[in-house]
Amino acid sequence: MTLLVAGAALVGLGVAVALGARARSRTPNDRRIRIEQHVTINRSPEELYRVWRNLEGLPQIMRHLESVSELTEGRSRWTAKAPLGQSVSWEAEITQDLPGQIIAWRSLAGADVKNAGSVSFTALPGARGTDLKVVLAYEPPAGKVGAALAKLFGEEPEMQLREDLRRFKQRMETGEVATTEGQPSGRA
Amino acid sequence: MKALCWYGRGDVRVERVPDPELLNPRDAIVKVTRTAICGSDLHLYDAYIPTMRKGDILGHEFMGEVVEVGSGVDNLAVGDRVVVPFPIACGGCYFCQNDLWSLCDNSNPNARLAEALFGHAPAGIFGYSHLMGGYAGGQAEYVRVPFADVGPFKVPESVSDDQVLFLTDIFPTGYQAAEVAGISGGETVAVWGCGPVGQFAIRSALMLGAERVIAIDRVPERLEMAKQGGAEVINYEEVSSRDALTALTGGRGPDVCIEAVGMEAHGMGAAGVYDRLKQELKVETGRPHALREAILACRKGGVVSVAGVFGGFIDKLPMGAAFNKGLTFKMGQTHVHRYLKPLLARIEEGAIDPSFVITHRLALDDAPAGYKMFRDKHDGCVKVVLQP
Ligand SMILES: [Zn+2]
Ligand SMILES: [Zn+2]
Numbered sequence: 001m002t003l004l005v006a007g008a009a010l011v012g013l014g015v016a017v018a019l020g021a022r023a024r025s026r027t028p029n030d031r032r033i034r035i036e037q038h039v040t041i042n043r044s045p046e047e048l049y050r051v052w053r054n055l056e057g058l059p060q061i062m063r064h065l066e067s068v069s070e071l072t073e074g075r076s077r078w079t080a081k082a083p084l085g086q087s088v089s090w091e092a093e094i095t096q097d098l099p100g101q102i103i104a105w106r107s108l109a110g111a112d113v114k115n116a117g118s119v120s121f122t123a124l125p126g127a128r129g130t131d132l133k134v135v136l137a138y139e140p141p142a143g144k145v146g147a148a149l150a151k152l153f154g155e156e157p158e159m160q161l162r163e164d165l166r167r168f169k170q171r172m173e174t175g176e177v178a179t180t181e182g183q184p185s186g187r188a
Numbered sequence: 189m190k191a192l193c194w195y196g197r198g199d200v201r202v203e204r205v206p207d208p209e210l211l212n213p214r215d216a217i218v219k220v221t222r223t224a225i226c227g228s229d230l231h232l233y234d235a236y237i238p239t240m241r242k243g244d245i246l247g248h249e250f251m252g253e254v255v256e257v258g259s260g261v262d263n264l265a266v267g268d269r270v271v272v273p274f275p276i277a278c279g280g281c282y283f284c285q286n287d288l289w290s291l292c293d294n295s296n297p298n299a300r301l302a303e304a305l306f307g308h309a310p311a312g313i314f315g316y317s318h319l320m321g322g323y324a325g326g327q328a329e330y331v332r333v334p335f336a337d338v339g340p341f342k343v344p345e346s347v348s349d350d351q352v353l354f355l356t357d358i359f360p361t362g363y364q365a366a367e368v369a370g371i372s373g374g375e376t377v378a379v380w381g382c383g384p385v386g387q388f389a390i391r392s393a394l395m396l397g398a399e400r401v402i403a404i405d406r407v408p409e410r411l412e413m414a415k416q417g418g419a420e421v422i423n424y425e426e427v428s429s430r431d432a433l434t435a436l437t438g439g440r441g442p443d444v445c446i447e448a449v450g451m452e453a454h455g456m457g458a459a460g461v462y463d464r465l466k467q468e469l470k471v472e473t474g475r476p477h478a479l480r481e482a483i484l485a486c487r488k489g490g491v492v493s494v495a496g497v498f499g500g501f502i503d504k505l506p507m508g509a510a511f512n513k514g515l516t517f518k519m520g521q522t523h524v525h526r527y528l529k530p531l532l533a534r535i536e537e538g539a540i541d542p543s544f545v546i547t548h549r550l551a552l553d554d555a556p557a558g559y560k561m562f563r564d565k566h567d568g569c570v571k572v573v574l575q576p
Contacts, residue, residue, distance in 0.1 A: 173278060175280075178212075179212065184206040187242065
């Protein structure tokens with residue numbers, strides 16, 4: 001086999017560069033957080049759309065979600081994990097729904113946390129799969145709840161979303177998620 | 189079970205560890221009948237590869253008998269005798285479907301780390317650091333094989349373990365280096381490095397139709413093995429390899445230069461000392477002496493094919509020479525899955541018997557001694573095979 005690599009310091013450097021390139025735009029008076037991630041998936045836009053349009057299945061994709069239940073047409077109730085075993089919830093409505101292209105949603109008045117998101121599906125040229133793009137925006141309230149919510153996505157919300165999408169891609173392309181958890185080692 | 193575990197620089201031990209279990213539906217468990225120590229395992233042994241953890245099980249060259257299959261594997265059965273490619277590939281991503289198996293999108297659970305370093309993550313690899321997925325390796329009695337419906341390759345009873353074991357890595361690796369260089373007949377090929385991969389590159393180049401192969405190394409028994417494989421040889425400790433190559437090619441230079449040395453190239457002279465120092469300081473992570481030499485020696489418009497081991501940064505690469513001579517570079521981890529069938533056919537028809545490279549056979553229990561002997565090139569050691 002032919003290999004690789006550098007010193008551990010380089011790994012650290014690479015991570016810093018990768019994160020720095022995507023700094024979120026925030027001003028002191030603007031607590032809105034907007035994150036965007038792309039992943040290329042070797043499936044058609046229509047197939048991916050169908051999976052996402054089943055909103056109740058989203059917690060399987062996005063780990064910070066506890067549950068989504070569809071209410072009446074276009075409305076849904078979302079519950080997300082918060083630190084210390086707490087949870088936050090809100091009602092949302094679908095604002096745009098173009099089969100095979102895009103699903104967008106936003107929270108309704110009275111939400112613990114004002115938020116909006118969209119997922120869009122674009123076929124890449126030359127049969128190279130689908131560009132799946134997720135945009136999430138949320139505005140944590142001030143105070144205690146806000147602090148808890150800041151932690152909702154962990155320290156690196158983009159990294160979390162990226163890992164969510166990576167697992168989703170793996171499930172769509174391979175039917176499972178690559179893992180080494182539970183394998184043997186010489187660590188006592 | 190017993191497994192060879194890594195604990196630090198120069199410290200590998202055979203330990204009792206739990207048996208592996210199926211973790212995903214597409215997994216299988218293989219009882220290892222043969223496994224080998226690879227030159228790239230020495231980079232782990234010498235602690236040049238980051239993201240190793242104490243207790244990691246090594247080994248990416250192994251074969252054996254299927255003893256358990258997951259519910260998602262329908263093409264393997266208990267009792268099948270298989271060789272297992274060192275890169276782990278899913279079969280469903282763009283790269284797998286385009287025959288670029290070592291670039292699989294989905295097999296590295298730690299892809300985030302690799303993306304940070306390389307921009308994108310290549311496939312996971314057995315027993316080769318957490319950067320490459322953190323998978324337990326096959327220098328053990330049993331090993332868990334993910335995507336077992338894609339990787340493991342059934343081999344017929346008519347060929348022995350020793351003949352097919354190297355389909356897991358070094359035979360396809362040497363072959364790919366020659367094939368991607370476009371060797372099709374009549375070429376003069378130079379091969380830097382007569383370790384196991386270099387030996388297979390020499391024989392593969394000739395199988396593909398090269399007219400001459402010139403092999404460069406400094407270890408007498410390796411040069412002798414190259415000669416037996418059909419190469420003319422240059423011992424770079426006795427003569428200047430540049431001068432010798434010039435003389436042997438009428439000043440024109442080889443059409444194809446295969447670099448089968450990689451990040452541990454032993455350079456002579458000032459440049460060698462410079463690289464060694466930088467590598468020790470972890471500023472430069474490869475010692476690209478052989479690569480530099482290949483670039484300078486290659487004929488105008490020729491191909492430099494890199495089979496050796498690179499990962500981090502190297503410097504003083506003569507880019508000006510490469511550009512102005514219009515060279516083509518080919519490189520990369522081996523797409524082992526691509527070569528299993530055609531190379532098994534070569535073995536079956538008697539065009540090559542890969543077991544020529546084996547110089548030592550040890551029990552798994554003696555693996556630590558095997559690593560030391562291989563690293564120090566003691567006792568004419570070229571390739572160590574372990575039998576659990
Ligand atoms: Zn190897
Ligand atoms: Zn793949």
